[in-house]
Amino acid sequence: MTLTDSHPGWRRLIEAAELTRFxxxxxxxxxxxxxxxxxxxxxxxxxxxxxxxxxxxxxxRRYVEGVRNGDINSSAVPEVVTDxxxxxxxxxHNGLGQPALCTAVDLAVDRATRSGISAVMxxxxxxxxxxxxxxxxxxxxxxxxxxxxxxxxQVAPMxxxxxxxxxxxxxxxxxxTEGTLCFxxxxxxxxxxxxxxxxxxxEPMQPGWALGPDGxxxxxxxxxxxxxxxxxxxxxxxxxxxxxxxxxHKGSALGLFAELLCGPLAGARxxxxxxxxxxxxxxxxxxxxxxxxxxxxxxxxxxxxxLSREVRDGTPVEPETSVRIPGDRRRLVTEMRLANGVPxxxxxxxxxxxxxxxxxxxxxxxxxYDS
Amino acid sequence: MTLTDSHPGWRRLIEAAELTRFxxxxxxxxxxxxxxxxxxxxxxxxxxxxxxxxxxxxxxRRYVEGVRNGDINSSAVPEVVTDxxxxxxxxxHNGLGQPALCTAVDLAVDRATRSGISAVMxxxxxxxxxxxxxxxxxxxxxxxxxxxxxxxxQVAPMxxxxxxxxxxxxxxxxxxTEGTLCFxxxxxxxxxxxxxxxxxxxEPMQPGWALGPDGxxxxxxxxxxxxxxxxxxxxxxxxxxxxxxxxxHKGSALGLFAELLCGPLAGARxxxxxxxxxxxxxxxxxxxxxxxxxxxxxxxxxxxxxLSREVRDGTPVEPETSVRIPGDRRRLVTEMRLANGVPxxxxxxxxxxxxxxxxxxxxxxxxxYDS
Numbered sequence: 001m002t003l004t005d006s007h008p009g010w011r012r013l014i015e016a017a018e019l020t021r022f023x024x025x026x027x028x029x030x031x032x033x034x035x036x037x038x039x040x041x042x043x044x045x046x047x048x049x050x051x052x053x054x055x056x057x058x059x060x061r062r063y064v065e066g067v068r069n070g071d072i073n074s075s076a077v078p079e080v081v082t083d084x085x086x087x088x089x090x091x092x093h094n095g096l097g098q099p100a101l102c103t104a105v106d107l108a109v110d111r112a113t114r115s116g117i118s119a120v121m122x123x124x125x126x127x128x129x130x131x132x133x134x135x136x137x138x139x140x141x142x143x144x145x146x147x148x149x150x151x152x153x154q155v156a157p158m159x160x161x162x163x164x165x166x167x168x169x170x171x172x173x174x175x176x177t178e179g180t181l182c183f184x185x186x187x188x189x190x191x192x193x194x195x196x197x198x199x200x201x202x203e204p205m206q207p208g209w210a211l212g213p214d215g216x217x218x219x220x221x222x223x224x225x226x227x228x229x230x231x232x233x234x235x236x237x238x239x240x241x242x243x244x245x246x247x248x249h250k251g252s253a254l255g256l257f258a259e260l261l262c263g264p265l266a267g268a269r270x271x272x273x274x275x276x277x278x279x280x281x282x283x284x285x286x287x288x289x290x291x292x293x294x295x296x297x298x299x300x301x302x303x304x305x306x307l308s309r310e311v312r313d314g315t316p317v318e319p320e321t322s323v324r325i326p327g328d329r330r331r332l333v334t335e336m337r338l339a340n341g342v343p344x345x346x347x348x349x350x351x352x353x354x355x356x357x358x359x360x361x362x363x364x365x366x367x368x369y370d371s
Numbered sequence: 372m373t374l375t376d377s378h379p380g381w382r383r384l385i386e387a388a389e390l391t392r393f394x395x396x397x398x399x400x401x402x403x404x405x406x407x408x409x410x411x412x413x414x415x416x417x418x419x420x421x422x423x424x425x426x427x428x429x430x431x432r433r434y435v436e437g438v439r440n441g442d443i444n445s446s447a448v449p450e451v452v453t454d455x456x457x458x459x460x461x462x463x464h465n466g467l468g469q470p471a472l473c474t475a476v477d478l479a480v481d482r483a484t485r486s487g488i489s490a491v492m493x494x495x496x497x498x499x500x501x502x503x504x505x506x507x508x509x510x511x512x513x514x515x516x517x518x519x520x521x522x523x524x525q526v527a528p529m530x531x532x533x534x535x536x537x538x539x540x541x542x543x544x545x546x547x548t549e550g551t552l553c554f555x556x557x558x559x560x561x562x563x564x565x566x567x568x569x570x571x572x573x574e575p576m577q578p579g580w581a582l583g584p585d586g587x588x589x590x591x592x593x594x595x596x597x598x599x600x601x602x603x604x605x606x607x608x609x610x611x612x613x614x615x616x617x618x619x620h621k622g623s624a625l626g627l628f629a630e631l632l633c634g635p636l637a638g639a640r641x642x643x644x645x646x647x648x649x650x651x652x653x654x655x656x657x658x659x660x661x662x663x664x665x666x667x668x669x670x671x672x673x674x675x676x677x678l679s680r681e682v683r684d685g686t687p688v689e690p691e692t693s694v695r696i697p698g699d700r701r702r703l704v705t706e707m708r709l710a711n712g713v714p715x716x717x718x719x720x721x722x723x724x725x726x727x728x729x730x731x732x733x734x735x736x737x738x739x740y741d742s
Contacts (some may be wrong), residue, residue, distance in 0.1 A: 017462070042728065050578030055465055070625065076625065082664075082666070084485050084486075084487045084664045085486065085487065086487050086488050087458060087486075087488050087660065087661070087664040089488035089664065089665060092380065106565075114457075115455075115456065115457050115486065116455045116456065116457050116458035116490075117457050117458050117488050117489065117490050119426055119487075119488050119660055121665070127493045135569045144631070144632070144636060154500040156685070156694075157682050157685065157694060157696075158694075159685070159687055159688060159689075159692065159693070159694040159695060160687055160688055160694045161688050162685045162686055164681070164682055164685060170621075172624070172631075174628075174631055174636075181619075181631070183624035183627070183628065185618070185624065189617055189618045190618075193391070200658065204618055206617070207616055208450065211688070222422070231740070235634070239610065239611055239618045239621055240618070241608055241617065242688070245577055246577070246579055246612065246617070247556070247560045247561075247610045247622075249556070249609070249617075249695075250541075250554075250556045251610075252608050253543070253554035253697045254541070256554070256678075256682065256696065256697070257543045257545075257554065259678060260515070260543075260545055260675055260678060261471055261515070261673070263678065264657070264671050264674035264678060265515060265545075265660070265662065265665055266665075267665070267666060268677055271678060271681060271682075272681070286656070289458065289490055290458070291636065293453075293455045293458040294453060294458065294460060294492070294636055294638070295453070295638060295639075300635050302578075302638065303599040303634070303635035304631055304635045307416070307627075307630060307631060307634065307635060307641055309644060310535070310642060310643070311528050311642075312537055314527070314530070314531030314535060315531055315532070316530055316531055316532045317530060317531055317532050317582070317586045317613070321530065322529060322530070323528060323529075323531045324529075324620075325528075325627065326620070326624045326627065328624075333396070346553075348569060358468045
């Protein structure tokens, strides 16, 4: 086990299949259709499996509450509202983000298989979990894929401490002979989920991650998370931080163009106009470029594999470590957790049991075992 | 004038039109066709006009020498070698990068105008200046555009100090009612050109920008530049720096996926395989998404303008400053330099005069005047 999996807060384990079943059941009982619940659960548990707990079942409560109180429309069916062949827009009708984006990815793959390239955008959507799950789905079909989304405004562009952008991931994936090469990261230096996790683990914040209401670096994870949720003057900083010196203008630009793709281009809400009047109104963006339109797809996958291998074979700066490429850690953690179970923090477990009680199903803690 | 334009190293000014004429003439006399020389000069001078001197005429010597000694093929005409309608590949036949990429952009715009979206890649190309010039060209035709390139390996992915990626820009542009919104930045925290400029200006390096042969932060700009050119163990660091804490893995991923798009996907060389045997073999990537395929293009441009305005109107962290969006500074500097002349460092001027002597045209210094 890695250090991560031996943290004292992680005393309980649960089999991934059990966690997926519970999550599906919770969403279904709350009101979601079975297929929508299943894909949403799969994406959430994929995050927990891959070590991205910030985007995993720790978020389930918000989903279940949203479906129960009607902020998320559980009977929505994504509808194609613009179809120009290679360029389409879906209206998610305020349904769960995961099924809407999954529909968009499958449509994008279909269209790019025919014409070589496609873009599918989604409007009126909700939180959709880890972008990587969707990009990898397209990459497995032979696509170079790019996926992004906007989100609740939490990131201040360089020069202000007003949160204007979501943590808007930039996410790319491509096929390799071994599977996929995929990167998925927030355009902020860290995500709010990461701070929530930090708070759960009682670990310290770093300067350059977030600003407080006074425009100075925020230092307390719990305070910052609360401040971000309640929009009390806190803001995450873009990749590169708050100054030009280390490239804060670059992270800001990544966040801005994600808003642009998912907002004005998708016909969705953007920046501070999301999450108004009980509807998120988020947008997602999917690009697929079919490697088969460029040459022999197997040869291209093999060359991507070779590029990955050469990077991995670089001389490490720290002896006894190795150079990692995107996905290496996630794949390792996933394998381990599939074999040994998914560690769940006590606080998350309590949350899941509260959800079970809320929707009237068996508590999840009965399915866990000691690590 | 801004602080930038009052630096003591900048004692001479030259009219932009004169500088463009000189640059065109130098390239033409060296052996380039007139049109190729003209577009190359336009892109180089656009960088000087916009305050990106690192990518301007300071690089002309390498171009002229390359054309003269045959490392760059001055008679090359870019050829479409793959045409799948919306997805094309050009072979630049080792010609100048600017005309090849310009041809690619025009083809991408044409195809996206028909089908809504297109990708055009270039292989066997050379250095092509600032990506922003090309992305803006597409944006003015109503496109959301993405342009990237690979380049001589100088950036070490996180975890190693072996340079494996070029400074591979990520560059996006989109139409607005006022013109374009465009970001163009290296996937390293700083570019080598920036360090060359720092050296010329005798300004200090920051930690997190580059590593020395011992794997420790490099501190001397001149040494680092020489070490990068001679491949003596120096490396630039990716956006986010050398550690995960501030997102070095994110900058690494941006650089890696640029290599992937411009290398394996374009059928060009990548990473350490570029610049071997007297040929750069670089690849470029252009994506165009036609905003007219998504709705009323004027309405979309207006919404992008509104997004830009809202960001610009954010409360500044430092009173008496204002929040800038990508392109604001560049536009301001361009206006000023178009009116007052382009400042040229004495050292660059000496270089340009040496080029003039080399190709047998009048020295540029006779065209400059005191600032």
